[in-house]
Structures are given as structure tokens and as C-alpha cells.
Amino acid sequence: MHVAVITNCTPDTAADVAVDAGGNLKVDDKLVVNPWDEYAITEAILLKEAHNAQVSILTLGGPEHEEALKHGLAIGCDQAIRIWDDALQGWDSLAFAKAVAAAIGKLGDVDLVLFGKELPDIASDAHIFQTARKLGWTPLGFVAKIEALDPAAGTIRVKRQVESGTETVTSRLPAVISVLKDINEPKYPTFIGIRKAAKASMPVWSLADLGLDAAAVAPKAKRLAYQDLPKREGAVEMIDDPALLVDKLLEEKVI
Amino acid sequence: MEFELTEEHRMAQQMVRDFAQKEIYPTIKEWDHKHQPHPDVLPRMAELGILGINVPVRYGGQGFDYITLALVCEELERVDASLRVIMSVHAGLNSLALLQWGTEEQKQRFLVPQATGEKYAGYALTEPDAGSDPVRLRATARREGDVYVLNGEKMWISLATLADHMLVFAKTDPNAKPEYKGITAFMITRDMKGVTVGDIKGKMGVRAGSTGWIAMQDVEVPVENRIGEEGEGFYIAMSCLDNGRYTVGAGAVGCIRACLEDSVKYAKERYTFNVPIAQHQLIKQKIAYMQQWYDAARLLILKAGWLKNQGKRNTRETALAKWFATDMSVKAALEAIQLHGAYGFSDEYDVERYLRNAKGATIYEGSSEIQQLIQADYALGYRQDRPLRCELPGYDPEWWQSEN
Ligand SMILES: Cc1cc2nc3c(=O)[nH]c(=O)nc-3n(C[C@H](O)[C@H](O)[C@H](O)COP(=O)(O)OP(=O)(O)OC[C@H]3O[C@@H](n4cnc5c(N)ncnc54)[C@H](O)[C@@H]3O)c2cc1C
DSSP, rough: EEEEOOOOOOTHHHHHHHHOSSOEEOOOOEEEEEEEHHHHHHHHHHHHHOOOOOOEEEEEEGGGHHHHHHHHHHOOSSEEEEEGGGGGGOOOHHHHHHHHHHHHHHOOOEEEEESSBBBTTTTTTTTHHHHHHHHHHHHOOOOOOOOEEETTTTTTEEEHHHHHHEEEEEEEEESEEOOOOGGGOOOOOHHHHHHHHHOOOOOOOTTTTOOOOOHHHHOOSOEEEEEEEOOOOOOOOOOOHHHHHHHHHTTTTTT | OOOOOHHHHHHHHHHHHHIIEEEEEHHHHHHHHOOOTTHHHHHHHHTTTGTTTTTTTGSSSOOOOOOHHHHHHHHHHOOOOOHHIIIIIIIIIIIIIHHHOOOOHHIIIIIIIHTSSSEEEEEEOOOOBBSSSSGOOOEEEEETTTEEEEEEEEEEETTTTTTEEEEEEEOTTTTTTSSGGEEEEEEEEEESSSSEEEEEOSSSSOOTSSSEEEEEEEEEGGGGGEETTOOHHHHHHHHHHHHHHHOOOOOHHHHHHHHHHHHHHHHHHOETTTTEESSSSHHHHHHHHHHHHHHHHHHHHHHHHHHHHHHHOHHHHHHHHHHHHHHHHHHHHHHHHHHHHHHSSSSTHHHHHHHHHHHHHHTSOHHHHHHHHHHHHHHTTSOOOOOOSSSOOOHHHHHHSSOO
């Protein structure tokens, strides 16, 4: 059994984000491991413990994303791979999916791909489902629990959180899963793992390594510039008399 | 000269920070109010490997270096001194003593279960009538065949009621000249007949920590539990302090950081005269001093850690770092309270707890007065380090990290 976790670093939710005069995004703080991925990594390690699975952790991005890989290794992932190529600069979700799917293909024997629910900085999970589509595997989004997994039979049963409640689904492997916070309690790195991670060498797979060319991952849309939201302005007026309040609300067309 | 922490250091620091912040911080105030140890602290520190952080892997530890021990202590005391006190006695004063002075058999019997966290450990030197001047201790150990019979009372002992293994010091020769040559070290276990323990109530600080007393009445301690030779106890006790003080100082660095971080946050939130108080020069001065104390204390501690890694004697440097860091942590806490105004005077905020905790560290493991005498005596040439029969091993990554 081989499980792959896909992870990325994101700005800390407490970080100050601003746009400079040139329309570039400035984040004041260092990146952190995508908090959603903490659950995906832990779930992979739980599968490793339960099924003796091999766990690979992959990221797509520059060297600043190695932190997330090291974090995964320190918790117990067996190997880490960074996908990067200059042609991936400014990637969109489809380019991400193509490159990750190619890397999963290159690993060869992967049965299950785990993602955290979304990338919080862009609040998007499109790349997850596009990866499943590119692989031609079953996408199982918003998984709150892996209820059963039978590597020999090649089946999985999961509980998904859907708008109307929860839904239990069975599927054949291989599959692509996105996980929610309910799925586990994230593990800490172990000290032995930290030492392994600090010493680990992490190969970088380029587009050529993945058998892709730059045209295949060229983003369909180009981000030209960021813009700060206009500052909200407002004032508070305390109105004690309910009749006056109603008049005022009518006047402002609130009611 | 190299001032950068390694990747390993940083990851270990982050891991302990996450543990302390996520698992302990949210309820620490409650336990402090109750004067009770947080029940999860010891088992979780054991489970995560923190208790054996810098014990070689071959003795059940995690094989990290002495610098990591300091970083861990800083992170723990950033949350509460009671967490760091555990490291001081379990790891600094007891486990490292075994690493330095224990026979191979004693390392297997005591150090391995301590490093894995299966057993908790403490250090009992102080007595009701002997603190700063431990040569005056009254506990006795009388050799009778294959056992020593111990009698006496120990006081102000951290983890007295929780530790399984206790390194105690007693006089095998009450008439020895000089007196200190009559002291011998023993490892006693809490289950030995004649050992009774209890907690001390009413402490000003470290209220979420366990501090107590130990009474020994005709406790039969096998000869194999004697640590070092007969009459070597004073050297052992003092060498233990080289490691204990290191952890106390490193913890104080964490306390200063707590004062600084909390003060920076509050200074930006609290407005007077239409501006955040952070913009008043006198408030800036407090912040500036806290930063100065933090940086200087941390450098002194890391220098001592570097010496330990190199296997170099560090009695003076460690004592200086402990003295400076603990004194400055008290000052930082006082300034932090002042900066918080009335809120700082209330237990709604953490800064009053920092002060109550910080004060203890200027008393235990050599009071600030004793540290001053040590520094002066070195400077005046009244005190010199002499080689010890067993030296604390320097950090050799290969040996520390290999299984055997
Ligand atoms: C929370 C806490 C935890 C502790 N944990 C442990 C533990 O785990 N194990 C252990 O063995 N002990 C422990 N202790 C005891 C501690 O180490 C002693 O309290 C300390 O050594 C001081 O001794 P004392 O209290 O007897 O003070 P004393 O020695 O009576 O000193 C009283 C005062 O006189 C000053 N003084 C003493 N001699 C001189 C001098 N020559 N010149 C100038 N001033 C002097 C001191 O600095 C102090 O201000 C703990 C104490 C506390 C508060």
C-alpha cells in the first residue's frame, strides 16, 4: 500500500497581508504548513501504522515549501519530493493538477492520494478535484472519517461531510481524498523524525522529469496585479428611541 | 563562531512550542489557581520524548544536544515555569548526573527508564536547615553490610511526591574533615520502606508545580544504588548544579520572552491620551529593556550550552547565565506588570504569574547571592575548577544518536 500526501506552505492566518505600489502581494510573516494538510499528513501516518503503508509527501512550489515536506518527514512520512520548474511560476489549478498527477504516475504504485481540504490563501480546492480527474481516479471530497480500508480488496469506505449532513460512500481504490478537521488529532513531529527530516535530501522533479512540457502547464489566465480592498468607512450612531430607529432604517433603505 | 541554530534545533523548538501552547497553555491558569500540577504534563512530556531530549539514544533518550535542552526549557517556561522545573530536576539534575557519574549498570537501571519517561526523577539536596550551605546537611547514611541505612529529612524538593527515583545526599562520615568529604550520593526509589513524602502548600509561585518534602527513616538502600564513591557526594551535587542551573537559566529566558511578547501585544492594544501606549517613550523603554535582557540572557545560556557540547567545563559560565537570566526575568515581569497597569495586577492576565514564578528561580539552585559569590571568587582567584573523576561527556552526534 502506497499513500501520497500533497502539501503546501501558506501564509499564517494571523499574518498581515498587504499590496505594494507595484501590485505585488506582501506577506509579513514566514509561511506555515497549510493547517488543513496537518490532518492529511496525520491520516497518512495513521494508515502507515494500520496498514504498513509507505507514505510519500509531495509539494509543488519553490524551496520555501520544503518546510512542509520536512514537517511531513518529521511526523513519519518515508520520502519527500518537491515538484518545481520555472515554467510553473504563476501556476493555476489545472497546471498544478497536471504536474501532481504526473508525479503520482511517476511514483507508480500509489493507491491513495490525500489532500487537506483546501489551500487557505486562495480559498480553493479546484486543484484537488482536477488532480483526480487527470489521474482518472475517484474523487472523495470532504472526508471526515476513513471508516474502512482494505488494500487487498482495493476498497475504501469513507464518511463525507455534505451540506445536508453526512454521507457514507464506498469506492474502489485508487482514489483521491480531501480531508476535514474532524478526521483526526494532528500528530506532532517525533524527535527521531526531526533528525531524519533535517538530514533528508529531497529530490526536485522538473517538468522534464515528469514528461511534461511548458506548454502543457502554461496558465490559462494570467494574474496581472493585486489590489487592496478599499478601506471600509463607517460611523456608529446610538439611537435609543425605537420609533426613530425605524425611521432611520427606512430612510437608509435598510428595511 | 556560529550563531545560527540548526534545522534540528529549530524543528525541536517548534515541536515543543506547539505542545506547550496547544495542550498546556489553555488551562494553565486553572491549575496554578488550584495549586496543583496539570495532570497531563508529565505523561505527555514522557510520551513525546521531551523528558529524555538530550540523553543518548543508547540510553533510551532522543540523542539531541545540550543546546536543544536549553531551547526546550525556554519554550516550556514561555508557558509556565512548572513545566521547565520538571526538566530541571528530571533531566538536568538527575538524568545528566547518571550520564556523568553512573556506572553502566546504573545507567541501564535508572537512566534508561528516566529517558523513556517510564520513571520520573528528582534531586534532593536541600534540608530544613541546609540550603545555600549544603555541607551543613544532616541526613545520614550508615553502611551495614550490603546496604546503607538512610535517615533524615529533605525539604523543598521538586516532584517529591511524583518522582520514582530520587538522587539524595547524605553523610556517610559526619566527622569528615573537611566536612564536605563526608557526603555521599544515593539513588533512592519512592517504594523503598521508610520513605514518606508530602507536598508543600502555600507557595508564592510555581503553583502548578509539585514541591514537597521527603522523610527517610531507616531506609535500606542497596550498595548498588550509591552513585559515585563514598565521600564523592559533594562533587556530584555541585556538578549536577552545572546542569540544573543551565535549565533554570534557559527557562528564565523563556519567562523574559513571555513578558516581552505579552507586553508588545498589550502596548499596541491599550490606548491612553489617544494613542496606543506603545507610542509613549517610557513604555518603549520598558520594551527595549526586556529585549535587551532577553538577548543577553539567551546568549549567555547558549554560550554555556556550546561549552557543554564541546565537553568543556562550564561551571562559571553556567552560574553567570543562571544568575543574570533569573534576575532579569524578575525585572522583566515587574516591568510587564507595570506596563499592563491594573490589568497586570490582576490574574486575568498572565504577567502576575510570571512574576510569582520568576521569583523562585532567584532562590533555588543557588540564590542570586550565592551566584555573585561564585563570580567574585573566580575573578579574585579564590576559586578554581579542578578536574573531576567523571566529566560530563561533550556532545558527539554519532555516539549520541547510535543505538549501541
Ligand atoms: C520552588 C522551589 C523548588 C525547589 N526545588 C528543589 C529541589 O528539587 N531540590 C533541592 O535540593 N532543593 C530545592 N529547592 C531548595 C532551594 O535550592 C533552596 O531554597 C536554596 O538553595 C536556598 O536555600 P534556603 O532556602 O535554605 O535559603 P538560605 O540558605 O537559608 O538563605 C537565606 C538567604 O540568605 C542568603 N545567603 C545565604 N548564604 C549567603 C552568603 N554566604 N552570603 C550572602 N547571602 C547568603 C541567601 O541568598 C538567601 O537570600 C527548591 C526551592 C524552591 C523555592
